[in-house]
Amino acid sequence: MAKLILEKPKGFCDSYERKPGDHGTTHYCPGCGHGNIHKLLAEAVEDLGIQDRTIIISPVGCSVFVYYYFATGNIQVAHGRAPAVATALKRANPHAIVVSYQGDGDLAAIGGNNILQAANRGEHITVIFVNNAIYGMTGGQLAPTSLLGMKTATTPYGRDLLNEGPPMKVVELLSSLDGPTYLERQAIMGNKYIARARKALRNALQCQIDGKGFSMVEILSACPSGWKVDPTDSYAWMEKNMLPHFQLGVTKDVRAEREPFFRTFKTLSAAEIVEQLDLAVPEPKHFPSKLQKTGYGDPSIKLAGFGGQGILSAGAMLANAGMEQGLQTSWIPSYGPEMRGGTAYCFVNLSERPIGSPTVSHPDVLMAFNRPSLEKFEPDVKPGGLLMYDSTIIDVKPKRGDIEILAVPATQMADDLGNTRMANTIMVGVYVAHTGIMSPAAIEQTLPLAIKRKNLVDANKKALRAGVDFAATL
Amino acid sequence: MAKEFIKGNEAIVKAALLAGCRSYYGYPITPASEIAHAAAKYFPRVSRTFLQAESEIASIQMVYGASASGERTMTASSGPGISLKQEGLSYLAGSELPCVVVNIMRGGPGLGNISPAQGDYNQIVKGGGHGDYKVIVLAPNGAQEMCDLTMLAFDLADKWRNPVILLADGFIGQMMEPVEFPAPVGDLPAKPWALTGEKISRNNLINSIYLDNDELEAHVGHLAEKYARITEAEVRFEAYHADDAELVLVGYGIVSRIIRTVVDQAREAGLKVGLLRPITLFPFPTRKIGELCESAAGFLAVEMSTGQMVDDVRLAVNGRLPVHFFSRTGGNVPTVEEIFDVVRQHLSAAQPV
Structure with a gap:
């Protein structure tokens, strides 16, 4: 009976059905290092018992078709972006073993920042970085790892230190970061070297299995086609040209120091989600109101002053309370070119009907908190509208005769209450009491939503009442 | 649920979480940054993933990875950032991966300004990336729709296995209005095509490369036929x-x-x-x-x-x-x-x- 002594690693597909044409061979050139590296990975996936959990990322480059060969989960990604894709795949599936397989153009050139940042975040992924010092797939162009003097399709006179700079040493670069756990460089250059690469690759995968963080193996690999070297001479070429620049060995290994970490997620109930999203709020109380005259209804209100006077929050007080009283409301801060010049303003609409345009050229109500706002916006108020202004700090009088004008010494009143920054709340109090658009109790109910500093809520309630009392004197 | 008076940009985040979105990968840009701020606050609260990516490019690629895993995922940006995401959108559409991308439009071209604008229509609606593809585009006009259309976007993305873009402007993003949020969605349909790191998904492949001309023609034809069905089924006005x-x-x-x-x-x-x-x-x-x-x-x-x-x-x-x-x-x-x-x-x- 025949005895099986050698078989294809189970990490490989039996037949490469995804590959067009012949399903029994690879698409790689004679002498290419990818085949050996694939085999090391396929064997490791089988031996480490992680085949069902493994997701391998096919990059752009000669290894774009990694997914032809591996009997694992597979995903093909954009040029250089494998570490970003791997980041999210792993975070979504902490149980998966995510392997980013990348070449030197993909990883070190176009994807340079992605590998740097993923390594620095200590993503729990394993990167296999195949360094053959050249772009293979696109026809033998310069890579960041191409050697000085090396002639490529885009360095026909040789890589020039003063033009392209020196070849990039990637594992050394990443080793300077605190994030990664395990970094090693090995080579596919004959059996002795392959055995070391095999061990390095398994260490890197085990690092991920053990929850120890980011691991990467840079593997020097032959590209006889790109180098224009006979495959039988390629190992000698590597020995002579690559090894002097790219030293083999471990450049970083802090596995022993790292505590295992496995990301977990909680499943929240619907009620917990609502609670956590701050949506579990009690039904508001309704407070009856009575408009003093119909002209005060459905107002569009412009509030304007200096930044820091609480203009935006005064607007939010009105809109928030209006919503709770069943009105349609909108609030929009000064936005766009009109932000220039230090004037802050916002628009508030309170309406019984759906609100169309949230801003209008001619507001029904203007609350002016400083002189530039009064001078700039007074002409815009709709005829028959209402202008309220802080008469403490505005030392000129409005000019219009066709609108109702209320001078409110809001800043003086706020100072009397001990906090000059409550002039905004006072003005709101005067407005709601004078017009009857809402009950002051409605404003009071939602004050905590507009006042960020909780210790000031009670003081603002006093300010609101001061405004209401002032309105009664008008 | 009670109404909340909320900025459109923030309503998007709560709506996404109610829709079962499990991850947000973003990069800061005005006037879309409030979305990232709110996501950074609320995603961890409900045990979901928020990560500020190293770039707009990385963030859309993280969305690609998250979507490949089968989870609902999103990102948000504004014009200059959306331009950088176009490569990723082409891959997402080509690989038929669902996701939601928010574009809070600002003035352009170039750095332009941070004021509201609508100059990204052609880029978004006509397909800003390479190749023959379409994305579903929803255009909210207020905070309530920032919520409702975000939730719809996740459903449409899954239904059609396609990116959905919420195209709003800085004005709609910054404006506060009352929003009535619906209850959180329950269990979502399984995605048998996803990569989950389990035996059941071991033979799955997420891919947009078809080297054989006829195979790619068949794939492009399949996408075109899908877009035709979307055109029949999903018009809203x-x-x-x-x-x-x-x-x-x-x-x-x-x-x-x-x-x-x-x-x-x-x-x-x-x-x-x-x-x-x-x-x-x-x-x-x-x-x-x-x-x-x-x-x-x-x-x-x-x-x-x-x-x-x-x-x-x-x-x-x-x-x-x-x-x-x-x-x-x-x-x-x-x-x-x-x-x-x-x-x-x-x-x-x-x-x-």
């Missing part, structure tokens, strides 16, 4: 006083709010003016515009661009009626008054008094 209007105003996003007021004022003045608001920009309400050609005398497209959506109106009208155009750009929002003036001009030209 709002028609307001449109059916008896002589002049139909067409606008989306913040512009639609302003022209709604124009329509109200015009009707009060006895002018037969209506509004057609596309809610889906792809698919565009082409058929509805065709129907309105039977009753209307002309169209007026209003945009905050030099004329992008108006081309789709012209295609739908197909030469049957005049299509007028009015725009403001540079971050300026057209006013009710200036649009009304244009409306009067076109109505008086059509019907000499």
Whole structure:
């Protein structure tokens, strides 16, 4: 009976059905290092018992078709972006073993920042970085790892230190970061070297299995086609040209120091989600109101002053309370070119009907908190509208005769209450009491939503009442 | 649930979480940053993933990875960032991966400014990345729709295995309005195509490369057929006083709010003016515009661009009626008054008094 002594690693597909044409061979050139590296990975996936959990990322480059060969989960990604894709795949599936397989153009050139940042975040992924010092797939162009003097399709006179700079040493670069756990460089250059690469690759995968963080193996690999070297001479070429620049060995290994970490997620109930999203709020109380005259209804209100006077929050007080009283409301801060010049303003609409345009050229109500706002916006108020202004700090009088004008010494009143920054709340109090658009109790109910500093809520309630009392004197 | 008075940008985040979105990968940019801020606050609270990526490019690729895992995922940005995401969007569409991308449009081109604009219409609706693909585009016009259309976006993305873009502007993003949030969605349908790191998904492949010409032609044909079905099934619009209007105003996003007021004022003045608001920009309400050609005398497209959506109106009208155009750009929002003036001009030209 025949005895099986050698078989294809189970990490490989039996037949490469995804590959067009012949399903029994690879698409790689004679002498290419990818085949050996694939085999090391396929064997490791089988031996480490992680085949069902493994997701391998096919990059752009000669290894774009990694997914032809591996009997694992597979995903093909954009040029250089494998570490970003791997980041999210792993975070979504902490149980998966995510392997980013990348070449030197993909990883070190176009994807340079992605590998740097993923390594620095200590993503729990394993990167296999195949360094053959050249772009293979696109026809033998310069890579960041191409050697000085090396002639490529885009360095026909040789890589020039003063033009392209020196070849990039990637594992050394990443080793300077605190994030990664395990970094090693090995080579596919004959059996002795392959055995070391095999061990390095398994260490890197085990690092991920053990929850120890980011691991990467840079593997020097032959590209006889790109180098224009006979495959039988390629190992000698590597020995002579690559090894002097790219030293083999471990450049970083802090596995022993790292505590295992496995990301977990909680499943929240619907009620917990609502609670956590701050949506579990009690039904508001309704407070009856009575408009003093119909002209005060459905107002569009412009509030304007200096930044820091609480203009935006005064607007939010009105809109928030209006919503709770069943009105349609909108609030929009000064936005766009009109932000220039230090004037802050916002628009508030309170309406019984759906609100169309949230801003209008001619507001029904203007609350002016400083002189530039009064001078700039007074002409815009709709005829028959209402202008309220802080008469403490505005030392000129409005000019219009066709609108109702209320001078409110809001800043003086706020100072009397001990906090000059409550002039905004006072003005709101005067407005709601004078017009009857809402009950002051409605404003009071939602004050905590507009006042960020909780210790000031009670003081603002006093300010609101001061405004209401002032309105009664008008 | 009770209503919350909330910024459109923040409503997106709560809606996404209620829709079962499990991850947010973003990068800061004005005027979309509040989305990232709110996501950073709320995603961890419900045990979901928030990560600020190293770049716009990385963030869309993280979305690619998260989507491949089968989870609902999103990112958000504004014009300059959306440009950087176009490569990823092409891959997502090519690999048929669902996701939600929010574009809070600002002024362009280049760095432009941070004011509201609508100059990204062509990029988003016509496909800003390489290759033959389409994304579903939803155009909210207020905070409630920032919520509702975000939730719809996740459903459509899964239903069609396609990216869905929420195309809003800085105005809609910054504005606060009452929003009534729905209850969280329950269990979502399984995605048997996803990569989950389990035995059951071991034979799955997420991929957009088809080296064989005929295979790629078949794939592109499959996508085109899908887009045709989306065009049949998913058109959404709002028609307001449109059916008896002589002049139909067409606008989306913040512009639609302003022209709604124009329509109200015009009707009060006895002018037969209506509004057609596309809610889906792809698919565009082409058929509805065709129907309105039977009753209307002309169209007026209003945009905050030099004329992008108006081309789709012209295609739908197909030469049957005049299509007028009015725009403001540079971050300026057209006013009710200036649009009304244009409306009067076109109505008086059509019907000499």
